[in-house]
Amino acid sequence: MPSTLELCEKYFGTQDIYEILSIEKTVSDKEIKKAYYRLSLKVHPDRVPEEEKQIATEKFKVLSKLNEVLTDKNKKSLYDEKGIIDDDDDEGKLGTWLELWRKIFKPITKEDIDNFKKEYIGSDLEKRDILKAYTSGKGCIDYMMQCVPFMDIEDEPRIKDIVLQMIKNKEVPEYKIFTNEPESKKKRRHKKYTKERKAAAKEIEKINKKESLEQQIMKKQQERSSAFSSLIDRLSQKYGNEENESDDPEFDISNLYSKKKAAKGKKSEKAKKESSAKANDRRVKRGRVTKK
Structure with a gap:
């Protein structure tokens, strides 16, 4: 069975766990948690399409192991000093890790995502993600679209300017597939993302309709319940005997x-x-x- 570090190389392209999480060795436990949370959101098995679940599960297992190592002083020291990760007793831990993840982190709402997006766009963190995606994908914009959070076809001109500036500053090499991307490839990408966006909009519309229908059903049920209670009250007033029945505790x-x-x-x-x-x-x- 491959070791954790071999799996790091396979799924993230490096055995440097700090590089994978985009943090320094000296960061606090709080920063480690934030980095793990941010990256695990991208690969969580519950948040990806069905066809990507198998790979996402393996990536999530690796990230969970890295988080376990970096939040344990002894395991962190062993890795920092020897570059070793102890893989004993890891088999069958995925269920535990998933359950722990759900307990540590609250459910993500649309408002949470919108707020994070506002902070992320234009930040140093986004620039680091762009740099990493550009170099890992050797300039392939399709690859960058998959790796950079919130990157959409409308963002291409802005992100292209950022990368061109990095190339100018000698921060990254120039890849012709990026600077001279064939127009046919660009059109295929735009067509794909436009189609996916329309499909997503339809799904959102279905969800909203379903919620609206459920609300209408609940309203009808409440109205029927209220009408039945009113009927009982009227019957009681019409047929009830004030002198005998209404005072009888057994009368109903x-x-x-x-x-x-x-x-x-x-x-x-x-x-x-x-x-x-x-x-x-x-x-x-x-x-x-x-x-x-």
Whole structure:
């Protein structure tokens, strides 16, 4: 079975765990937690399409292990001094890590994402992510779109200016696939993201409609419940006896229904007797029914 460091190399392109989390060795536990949280959001198995879940799960396992190492003084010291990560007893820990992740971090709301986006766009953190995505993808903008949070087709001119400035400052090498990207490749990318955006908009519309329908159903249920309560009140006022029934602790609406049923039964019995009396007034002669 591959070691954690080999998996780091496989999924993140380096065995330097500080580089993976984009932090320095001297950062505080709070900064480590923030870095882990930020990166794990990108690869959490619950937050990616079905076809990406397998790879996302493996990446999440690696990140969870790195977080465990860096938040344990002994394990961190072992890695800092010897470059070693102890992989014993790691098998079967994914469920525990996922559960721990959910307990540590509150559910993400749209407001949380919007607020983070406002802070992220134009920040030094975004520039570091752009630099890393550009160099790791060797200038491929499609690759950068997948790696840089919130990067969309509208952001291409802004991000391209940032990278061109980095190239000018000799911070990164120049890749022709970036500076002279074929127009056909650009069109395919724009077509793909436009299609995905429309699909996402439809899904959001479905969710909103579903929520609206649920609200309407709940409203109808509340109205029916209120109407039934009002009906019971009116029946109680109409048939209740203030002197006897209303003061009787055993009187309830079921007594009212029982009395109405009994009255109906008496009426039915009386009708039967009258019908029987009429029948006795008739005679059957020669197959004919005649009156007296």
